[in-house]
Amino acid sequence: MLVFMNEMSGMIFFVYICIIVIKKINVLKMKALVSVIMGSTSDLPVMEAAFKFLDSQEIPFEVLALSAHRTPDEVAEYARNAHSRGVKVIIAAAGMAAHLPGVIAAMTPVPVIGVPIKSSFEGLDSTLAILQMPPGIPVATVAVNGAQNAAILAMQMLAVNDPQMLAKVVEFKTSLKQKIVKANDDLAQISYKFKTN
Numbered sequence: 001m002l003v004f005m006n007e008m009s010g011m012i013f014f015v016y017i018c019i020i021v022i023k024k025i026n027v028l029k030m031k032a033l034v035s036v037i038m039g040s041t042s043d044l045p046v047m048e049a050a051f052k053f054l055d056s057q058e059i060p061f062e063v064l065a066l067s068a069h070r071t072p073d074e075v076a077e078y079a080r081n082a083h084s085r086g087v088k089v090i091i092a093a094a095g096m097a098a099h100l101p102g103v104i105a106a107m108t109p110v111p112v113i114g115v116p117i118k119s120s121f122e123g124l125d126s127t128l129a130i131l132q133m134p135p136g137i138p139v140a141t142v143a144v145n146g147a148q149n150a151a152i153l154a155m156q157m158l159a160v161n162d163p164q165m166l167a168k169v170v171e172f173k174t175s176l177k178q179k180i181v182k183a184n185d186d187l188a189q190i191s192y193k194f195k196t197n
């Protein structure tokens, strides 16, 4: 009996490992719909909010470090080929003199969302560098360190042509409402002599 149970648990463990490996292989075979680029791995802690959101929505994404200043040739090659690799939206994050999103936008038909990273001057330098694009080359700019909003906007862009993605957007927006409903329930518990609700 004990031997049989040991064999069974071994078998279950083997099947479990197989499922994990197959899932991972399937993800590796997927084409990224969203490409997340950052000027440096020092931007990574901020950008993790975007990865978490895309992962939670099961949107295939890739992550790369590229710099218009330090790797201009690689940026050009990346930007010129992104659309033919199936990338639908690019999120580009950079701090300081943040030329990366604009340079990428100049070389791709794919919409670019810029995330200004707060690394100096409270992020004002990178915000202006990303936001103040000349006519003809727009970069959709989110708030300083607004990585999650960049990912949400990317999902909304994907939803334009995809009813399943649109359903995810609607579900996400509904979840935001629930948060405020709960907040008001919590606030109702706070009591003060002159508080009327």
Ligand code: C2R
Pocket (backbone or CB within 6 Å): 038, 039, 040, 041, 042, 043, 066, 067, 068, 069, 070, 093, 094, 095, 096, 097, 098, 099, 100, 101, 117, 119
């Ligand atoms: P390091 O921490 O590597 O010195 O980078 C990066 O995004 C980062 O926030 C400091 C900051 O420089 C930014 N960076 C850019 C570009 N490349 C790197 N703004 C670019 O090409 O625009």
